[in-house]
Amino acid sequence: MHFTRALCRLPGANFADGLTQFEGGRPDFARTLEQHARYVDALRECGLAVEVLPADPAYPDGTFVEDTAVLAPGWAVLTIPGAPTRAGEVCSIEAALRRDFPDPGHITAPGTVDGGDICEAGTHYFLGVSHRTNAEGARQLAALLAAQGITSSVIDIRASRTLLHLKTGLSWLGEDLLAVMSDVPEVPELSRYRRIVLEPGEEYAANCVRVNDRVLVARGFPRFVARLREEGLDPLELDMSEFRKMDGGLSCLSLRF
Numbered sequence: 001m002h003f004t005r006a007l008c009r010l011p012g013a014n015f016a017d018g019l020t021q022f023e024g025g026r027p028d029f030a031r032t033l034e035q036h037a038r039y040v041d042a043l044r045e046c047g048l049a050v051e052v053l054p055a056d057p058a059y060p061d062g063t064f065v066e067d068t069a070v071l072a073p074g075w076a077v078l079t080i081p082g083a084p085t086r087a088g089e090v091c092s093i094e095a096a097l098r099r100d101f102p103d104p105g106h107i108t109a110p111g112t113v114d115g116g117d118i119c120e121a122g123t124h125y126f127l128g129v130s131h132r133t134n135a136e137g138a139r140q141l142a143a144l145l146a147a148q149g150i151t152s153s154v155i156d157i158r159a160s161r162t163l164l165h166l167k168t169g170l171s172w173l174g175e176d177l178l179a180v181m182s183d184v185p186e187v188p189e190l191s192r193y194r195r196i197v198l199e200p201g202e203e204y205a206a207n208c209v210r211v212n213d214r215v216l217v218a219r220g221f222p223r224f225v226a227r228l229r230e231e232g233l234d235p236l237e238l239d240m241s242e243f244r245k246m247d248g249g250l251s252c253l254s255l256r257f
Contacts, residue, residue, distance in 0.1 A: 001073065001120070003211055006048045007096055007255040011036055011063040012055035019061055019083055020246045021164065027242035035239050036063065039216075039253055042236055046211040048256065053096060059089045064252040067114040067132075068093040069104070070141060071257045072125075076101035077144050082112040082132030093255075100257065105144045111137035116165030116252055117157075121172040124189065125152040128166025153189040160185075162203070167251050169198075169206045173215060177231060179224070181206045196227050204240075207249030209256075216250050 011033065016026045043050050056062045061083075068090045070077045076097055078090050097104060107113045117128035118141070125145055127138040135154075142152045155170075157163045162183045169181030178193045181203050198206045205221035215228055219237040228235045240250060 003046070003048055003256045005100065005257050006043045006050045007053070007065060007093070008036075008040055008043075008050060008253060009053040009063050009065050010055040012057045012060060014057060014060045015063065015246065017060040018246050019085070022245050022247055024245045027245045032242040035242055036253065039238055039250070042214075042216055042238055043211065043254060043256075045236070046214050046216075048211070050254075051096065053092065056089070056092060059086065061086055061246070062089050064116075064248055065089075065093060065255050066252045067116050069097060069255055070113065070115050070118045071101075071255055072120070072145070072148060072150060073257075074101075075105070075148055076257075077105040077107065077113075077141060079113040079115055080107045080109060080111060080137065081114050082130070082134065082137075083114075097255070107137050107140050110134070111140045113137035113141055114165055115255075116167050119167050119170050119172060121178065121193065122175070123150065124192075125150060126166060126170060126187075126189070127152050127154050128163075128170075129154055129156045130158060130163070130165060132165065153187055155185055155187050157183075157185065164247050167207055168249065169203070171206060171208045171251070172210060173208070173228070173231070173233060174210050179206050179208055196224070196231070199223050204244060204249070207251055208235075209250045209254075211256065218244070218250060 114132040117133040119126040171179045202221040205224040209216040218240040
């Protein structure tokens with residue numbers, strides 16, 4: 001898919017009050033803003049026009065806009081994030097997205113979906129059932145995708161202690177290539193793809209983002225970067241240290257379309 005637009009949201013001053021399981025200390029806010037600005041610049045370097053929404057102090061996790069919607073060419077679904085404290089984030093994202101997607105689909109209760117559990121892999125979508133995305137939400141999303149002619153399959157990651165979201169450990173790199181953590185459960189549909197399996201100590205880099213001719217990848221994982229280059233890909237390394245402290249990754253920070 002060729003992207004031309006992206007939607008981001010600035011981190012708020014209370015960013016460190018968001019949800020996290022990471023035990024690496026509280027993020028430094030000044031450094032968080034610097035890293036976010038560089039991320040936005042990287043999207044622009046990839047050819048995208050980026051709209052950056054102001055921070056919303058009501059939602060410390062609001063900068064992780066990916067969880068509020070699932071996008072496909074010409075079409076969008078607004079989610080219900082699985083963490084109750086995040087449900088209100090969808091409202092302001094809906095207002096911004098409706099300029100480009102005037103008739104979005106909706107997940108409805110009791111379904112929940114976090115966009116971070118949804119991995120687009122070309123014309124097929126992998127739907128993670130996790131502690132944030134429930135089976136009913138995945139069922140609703142699969143039906144909405146099918147109505148658009150898009151196939152999907154479910155990967156249940158609830159038994160994993162290392163995968164918050166499916167895209168914590170699974171990313172599409174274009175064509176038939178995936179980046180994958182060994183903790184991602186095997187499903188038949190994965191056999192269609194070649195895989196770069198993240199080596200021990202570099203698992204965080206599995207959350208990378210193919211953006212047109214570049215691959216955004218977290219800095220500090222040289223073996224994975226080398227593998228990307230071996231595949232003929234062009235990695236763009238970004239410091240993600242402060243977002244990692246809040247269980248965030250590269251895909252979390254934007255909605256790309």
